[in-house]
Amino acid sequence: MNLPTRLPLTDAARVVAEARVRQGWSRVRAAWFPILQAAVAGSIAFAIGHTVLGHPYPFFAPVSAWIALGFTSDRPLRRVAELSVGVALGVGLGDLVVHVIGTGWWQVAVVLFASAVIARFIDRGAMLTTQAGVQAIVIVGLPALGASGGPLGRWTDALVGGAVALAVAVLTPSDPRRRARAMARVGVEELAGVLRTAARGFAAGRSSDIEDALVRGRASQPAFDEWLDTATGARDLARVSPAARRHRGELTALVQAAVLTDRAMRNARVLTRRALPLVEASRPAQDHGEQDPAMQGHAVPDRAVPDRAAPDRAVPDRAVPDRAVPEAAGPEGVEHDLQAVAATVVDIATATDDLADALATGRAPDRARAGLLAAAARLDPFILAPDDWQVQSLVLLQRSLVVDLLEIAGVSPREARDVLPPL
Incomplete structure (x- = not known):
């Protein structure tokens, strides 16, 4: 069930308006x-x-x-x-x-x-x-x-x-890939922007950033819908048009990428929703605008950042076996774990930006794939978040998200899961 967004109405309207302006341009x-x-x-x-x-x-x-x-x-x-x-x-x-x-x-x-x-x-x-x-x-x-x-x-x-x-x-013959590529860049950059905003909230302990990321994620759905419609139409054209038939493989991949990126965005939204109460519990003072000097230098750079009627679903890639589960940690332990989560989210966002560039230009996503593989190899919830099982659930959500992105980058689903640390 979606938690109510606690941004003031004017702030929520601003975030939605900014997303609409970006998509409109x-x-x-x-x-x-x-x-x-x-x-x-x-x-x-x-x-x-x-x-x-x-x-x-x-x-x-x-x-x-x-x-x-x-x-x-x-x-x-x-x-x-x-x-x-x-x-x-x-x-x-x-x-x-x-x-x-x-x-x-x-x-x-x-x-x-x-x-x-x-x-x-x-x-x-x-x-x-x-x-x-x-x-x-x-x-x-x-x-x-x-x-x-x-x-x-x-x-x-x-x-x-x-x-x-x-x-x-x-x-003036047109390349059917042009618009599908452009919409792919918009959609993947939307996901990267949501991840960066969420990571900034994790690092600084500001619930307002987490809420901002959640609103941005919800407002981005039209961009994903347009990407999927555009890529599907171009793929169908390539099936019957002799001139466009040679592009059918790339267009089919763009259709699949639209589906996987939409799934990844759903995981990102669930990630931000589950992180919100943890951030509020660990750093309540930040909700009132106070800045912890110890967090200076941890700011995550923002970057310009497409909700279906179906509810968000995020299924962890593997079930967690019987293993020692820590007691709920105090605010200091949760805050420390959130810092580690923020670092991995930033790495995933950086690789997602590289993936957007690759999809938009038709290049092989070698750089994005390498970044995602490196990020996936560090997603061990018992190492990143040893102090609190609730923060461990955030790492599990990242595992599902990065598997979807690795599939877009050309990694098979089995290989994408094999690179994750065993649970």
Whole structure:
């Protein structure tokens, strides 16, 4: 069960807003050039309809170009063609209905039925049928909208826009890996940022940092959802597109990485929740803003850092056998153990940053794998936290987290578990 976040409402809202801003800027960075291309294509289509065809208001030329191209770099020719044909079909049928039987409530039903049936006959694509119906409704429902160039003027405008969109898609082929890689960087860096914030709270004994990490982790879920959707779409494209087929292996790996990183983030959130009462019990003075001089120099650097409806689950990689379990330690012992936990979390966060760079560039994650293997080899709960069994549970959560990250870095699940110290 999720513990209530005890950050003040304004602080929690700030953390969520910062996460949304980071994710928003990452989407803008990935989409600004495709948006610019679609905008220029729309203006070119309008210019052709106006100057070449002589239509005073070639409304559907830029509409067709914009709809067909969209605002992402993933523009397979089939999808662009489907949307272009769908818009042209709907506009053409709408024009025909308006000029033959006029407009009205039953004409809307006629044109919707006819456009959908014809679109389904032409191709199986759902987007073609949807756009055909939408554009037909626009023509019949607003017959005066953009009416220019005679009975077929709007239809020829739609053809011009579709042709311009196809030309842009052909002349500017896109790499299906580009956006999936960019979203992978965002998602993995979100995880690294949550770990760094949590480690800073462990080292300084500040519960506010732990709460901050928990809120950041929850606010990051949209980035993971977008990463998984993007990578899945690109992988499916690679299965049918000859040009993208050679990238199928990497795209499949990115889909798996999205699932594993989401799982690792869930473990990170559970880690922060379980650590919160320990930090509060061991360093109550820090909740009031006091700084322990002994902790100076232990600050963990912060770094710019995607909650599903399902509850968080973290299953330790191995069951703990019968072994001497220490009594609950006093505040000083817990504080000492948390310092050791903070050091390992920082190491995992550093290797996670290296993993983000590798996924974003397509390089082999050798450096990240080496860092994760080194961190995993130190995750012995009875050595890192000999004074308190509750802190040992935090080490067990790190073991599950680092196994997921090692799998992303190319280590098999069995090898990832074998590198962990035996329990």
